Each structure stands twice: as C-alpha cells, then as structure tokens.
Amino acid sequence: DAGVIQSPRHEVTEMGQEVTLRCKPISGHNSLFWYRQTMMRGLELLIYFNNNVPIDDSGMPEDRFSAKMPNASFSTLKIQPSEPRDSAVYFCASSFMRGRGETQYFGPGTRLLVL
Amino acid sequence: QKEVEQNSGPLSVPEGAIASLNCTYSDRGSQSFFWYRQYSGKSPELIMFIYSNGDKEDGRFTAQLNKASQYVSLLIRDSQPSDSATYLCAVKAGSQGNLIFGKGTKLSVKP
Numbered sequence: 001d002a003g004v005i006q007s008p009r010h011e012v013t014e015m016g017q018e019v020t021l022r023c024k025p026i027s028g029h030n031s032l033f034w035y036r037q038t039m040m041r042g043l044e045l046l047i048y049f050n051n052n053v054p055i056d057d058s059g060m061p062e063d064r065f066s067a068k069m070p071n072a073s074f075s076t077l078k079i080q081p082s083e084p085r086d087s088a089v090y091f092c093a094s095s096f097m098r099g100r101g102e103t104q105y106f107g108p109g110t111r112l113l114v115l
Numbered sequence: 116q117k118e119v120e121q122n123s124g125p126l127s128v129p130e131g132a133i134a135s136l137n138c139t140y141s142d143r144g145s146q147s148f149f150w151y152r153q154y155s156g157k158s159p160e161l162i163m164f165i166y167s168n169g170d171k172e173d174g175r176f177t178a179q180l181n182k183a184s185q186y187v188s189l190l191i192r193d194s195q196p197s198d199s200a201t202y203l204c205a206v207k208a209g210s211q212g213n214l215i216f217g218k219g220t221k222l223s224v225k226p
Contacts, residue, residue, distance in 0.1 A: 042218035
C-alpha cells in the first residue's frame with residue numbers, strides 16, 4: 001500500500017495567492033483528517049470527514065479555509081487568500097473508523113510558506 | 116475546551132535508561148489514548164493505544180493509563196539513540212470523536 005499521499009510536498013507562495021493542498025487517503029479507509037502543525041500551537045485538527053461527509057470543521061481558522069472530499073479517494077484543502085500566518089506543515093491522515101482503537105495514518109505533509 | 120497537556124522537554128536520558136513520558140487530559144469522557152512518535156521533519160506514526168486502566172506492553176514500550184487521575188504515560192525501556200524524537204499524546208472522546216493532540220515531549224537519548 002502506498003500510504004496516504006499528499007501533494008505538493010512543499011509550497012512557497014505570496015500573500016494573497018490561492019493555495020490548494022491535495023490528499024489521497026489509504027484505500028478502504030472511511031475517515032479523513034486535515035491537521036496543521038506549528039511550533040507554537042502543535043498539531044491542530046482543522047476538519048475531518050467520515051464517508052466523505054464533513055463531521056467537524058470547528059478547527060477551520062476562518063472563511064479563508066475550505067475543504068472538500070468529492071469522493072472516497074480524494075480531498076482538498078484550499079486557502080484563499082493566503083496569509084503569512086498560514087505558514088505551517090499541513091498533514092492529511094486517514095483511518096478506518098470502527099471504534100475506540102483505530103489508527104490514524106498520516107501522510108508526509110505539505111510544508112507551506114506564505115511570504 | 117478539551118485539553119491534552121505534555122511537558123515540552125527536552126527530556127534527556129542516557130542510552131539504556133528508562134524514558135518516562137507523561138500526559139494529562141481534561142475531558143473525563145475520554146475513552147481512547149494514543150502515543151505517536153514524530154521524528155524531526157517527518158509525520159507522526161502510531162506507537163501504541165490504550166483504553167483500559169492499567170498497563171499495556173509492546174516490546175520496549177509500556178503505556179500506562181489511570182482514568183481516575185486523567186493521566187497516561189509511556190515508558191521506553193532500554194532507550195536507544197534511535198528513540199530520539201518528539202512523542203505526541205492524543206486523546207479520543209468517543210467512538211466517533213476526533214483525536215486531540217498534546218504539543219509533544221521532545222526526547223533525546225544520549226549515547
């Protein structure tokens with residue numbers, strides 16, 4: 001299995017530009033999670049989907065952030081317009097949600113730098 | 116606000132010693148507890164999970180849970196330099212809940 005796939009791995013953009021991060025979860029997993037990690041705030045959940053439906057988006061910082069999961073094998077996280085404070089590592093994770101002990105598998109992350 | 120607290124470290128132990136990593140959580144309804152390891156520049160990977168009071172052992176790793184004290188710990192026996200990483204504690208409220216992560220404890224194992 002290829003694991004969770006994220007693209008791009010690195011993104012450098014200028015303030016005000018649109019940024020789209022992409023994620024392909026592990027085949028057969030029914031839950032997908034988007035996290036943001038910074039030194040100051042640690043690993044924060046932005047949004048998670050179960051069976052392609054957004055369940056909890058309370059971690060999405062503001063209206064500049066949006067996420068979609070059009071099918072079981074693809075999700076996007078979009079930032080428009082981007083700001084320097086959005087600079088962070090964005091992780092996508094997937095799991096097969098079946099109870100208390102399911103494992104979340106993380107992708108390699110996208111390192112975003114907004115200048 | 117559900118919180119998971121960890122000492123940020125760094126925790127430094129000599130090779131071969133026992134490393135003890137601690138975590139407290141605020142939500143008494145929490146049911147499942149996870150330890151992830153994250154090497155610098157890499158993504159988190161699961162080491163262990165536990166949801167019953169007591170100890171759970173897996174090789175050199177032992178997770179300990181005390182729900183009354185809202186405390187979970189990870190012991191690493193015979194620590195190796197390759198164990199040097201940041202260890203993240205994560206807590207799940209219920210069967211449909213998401214994980215809440217602590218900020219992690221940085222462990223350094225000195226040869």
